[in-house]
Amino acid sequence: MLIVGGIVHEDDLNRLKEAVRLVQSDLGWSGIPEQIGLELAGRDGDVDAYHVALSDGQFWAGAAGLDGSSKRAAARSVAIGAQDLVAELLGIAWPVCPEHRRVLTVPSEAEAAEEPLGDGPVWRCPVHGHDWVAAVGHLSDAFPFRA
Numbered sequence: 001m002l003i004v005g006g007i008v009h010e011d012d013l014n015r016l017k018e019a020v021r022l023v024q025s026d027l028g029w030s031g032i033p034e035q036i037g038l039e040l041a042g043r044d045g046d047v048d049a050y051h052v053a054l055s056d057g058q059f060w061a062g063a064a065g066l067d068g069s070s071k072r073a074a075a076r077s078v079a080i081g082a083q084d085l086v087a088e089l090l091g092i093a094w095p096v097c098p099e100h101r102r103v104l105t106v107p108s109e110a111e112a113a114e115e116p117l118g119d120g121p122v123w124r125c126p127v128h129g130h131d132w133v134a135a136v137g138h139l140s141d142a143f144p145f146r147a
Contacts, residue, residue, distance in 0.1 A: 012068030013038075016050060019071075019078035019121075022137030023052075026123075027082065029140040030095055036082055038066070052081025054089075061085040075121030075136045076106040098143050100127040106136060 016038055024036055039053030039060045049065030061084035066077040083103070086094040093103045104123040111124075121136040134142035 009068075012074070013050070014068075015071055015074035016066055016068040016078060019068075019074040019136070020052070022075060022121075023078045023082045025137045026095060026139045027086075032086060032090070032094065034086070034089065036078075036085065041065075052078055052085055054085070059085065059089065061088060070109065072106075072109055072121045076108060079106040079121075079123075079136060095123065095139060097125040097127070097131075097133060100125055102126050104133055 020036055020038060027034065027036065035055035036052055037055040037057075038050045039057050040048055041051045041053075041060050042049050047065060050068075051060040051066065053060035061081050066081060067073040068077070083094055086092060095104045096102065097104055102125055104125055106121050107124050123133045123136060123139065123142075125131045125133050133139075
């Protein structure tokens, strides 16, 4: 993460905002009405710590600040934060692969080396050797019906 004077660099913050937009699209497709955003929840050392939060800021998730160092890192951080938020508020695992009924994840940079869906972040199903499911923000493309 590029830090200038203890503040998350603007490029990192822009990647996090784009990741929120993508994950929000998948939340909406899944029928989850909650709106998410970024909340400046304090500082992680000398760095501003942003967390995934309800858009009204009343609840936020994540133990550490989000990572906006790359498009994939931002999407993974926001996806994990949204998953934590949905689990805490609604008591459900999200998103779930409609075929295998397992929770989808967004792989880390190292895990993503073999992705067939381009250079963007993707949702992955843990069944059958880590099947790639859909680009983050595009669950509706992979599953035109709701899970």
